[in-house]
């Protein structure tokens with residue numbers, strides 16, 4: 001049987017026949033919806049306005065695992081006509097940011113299922129407090145980043161407004177769904193641009209539709225991951241040994257038992273080593289069922305959580321740590337190693353499905369976390385994004 005015939009037969013016989021590209025509404029349908037729903041406060045932005053001035057290089061990119069190997073695209077693709085779906089705020093004649101937030105959410109509720117990523121340009125918010133007011137107007141169920149895998153400090157105390165990532169700007173963050181390694185993960189993610197990077201300074205947010213990724217993956221790779229699932233293993237050092245995300249900071253306690261209980265409540269199995277380091281294990285499907293539709297969805301961090309992501313970073317250059325001593329690692333669900341060629345294939349396919357857009361100050365993007373992966377291109381200079389996540 002030819003590869004193509006096998007692929008077709010497998011897809012037709014598999015549960016993944018559910019996974020198919022999302023049909024997009026036509027622009028006419030959308031404009032009708034827009035005017036009737038929102039009173040026309042938003043208008044479409046042509047894709048050319050979203051495109052970076054210079055297409056970011058992906059192949060042979062510094063600190064990006066797999067980028068010198070097979071299958072990587074030369075450059076990050078530009079936005080398509082519909083992804084991300086860009087709209088501009090036509091009028092700033094809003095009585096408050098609460099009202100603007102409510103308008104955005106109304107638009108999101110009508111369109112995010114089809115569009116999966118909606119960029120609102122020209123939101124009149126200038127500060128983190130403004131962004132908080134905007135999210136309050138959206139009236140979602142805020143979700144904390146507690147248990148998240150990277151440093152993401154709170155921007156405002158007593159709120160769920162975070163600085164998007166404290167990872168150095170020189171690092172390119174691989175495409176991923178947010179927090180699939182925890183029992184509770186966000187359904188929607190909102191990024192807001194307080195400070196845009198300079199025109200040629202990078203910092204684009206790559207986005208890829210999970211359905212596009214699955215359709216391009218080798219069916220045998222998909223099948224193995226579906227059968228075995230993914231094991232996420234986290235290494236949290238004792239604070240006496242490292243100041244990079246020690247377990248005492250992660251759980252806001254000095255008490256081992258208290259930390260253990262908090263980790264178990266989040267679905268983790270806990271192990272300690274003789275040095276006082278903590279290891280958390282969580283096993284999840286690579287293709288969980290969508291909570292609303294029941295469809296199988298590609299929702300995981302197989303690659304960005306794998307130790308090869310850390311190994312590509314300069315701080316680990318020349319270090320020869322055992323894999324479990326890196327901050328996080330993934331295995332198949334039975335604990336066996338994921339083959340290097342599988343990781344390369346997953347990375348190459350993900351990047352070949354990604355598009356990137358250029359941030360402007362006042363941009364808000366809403367992502368359907370269950371159906372879209374996001375990442376970050378490296379950047380120079382200043383760039384400031386805030387993030388807010390919701391459980392609904």
Ligand SMILES: [Fe+2]
Nearest residue numbers: 176177178374
């Ligand atoms: Fe993320």
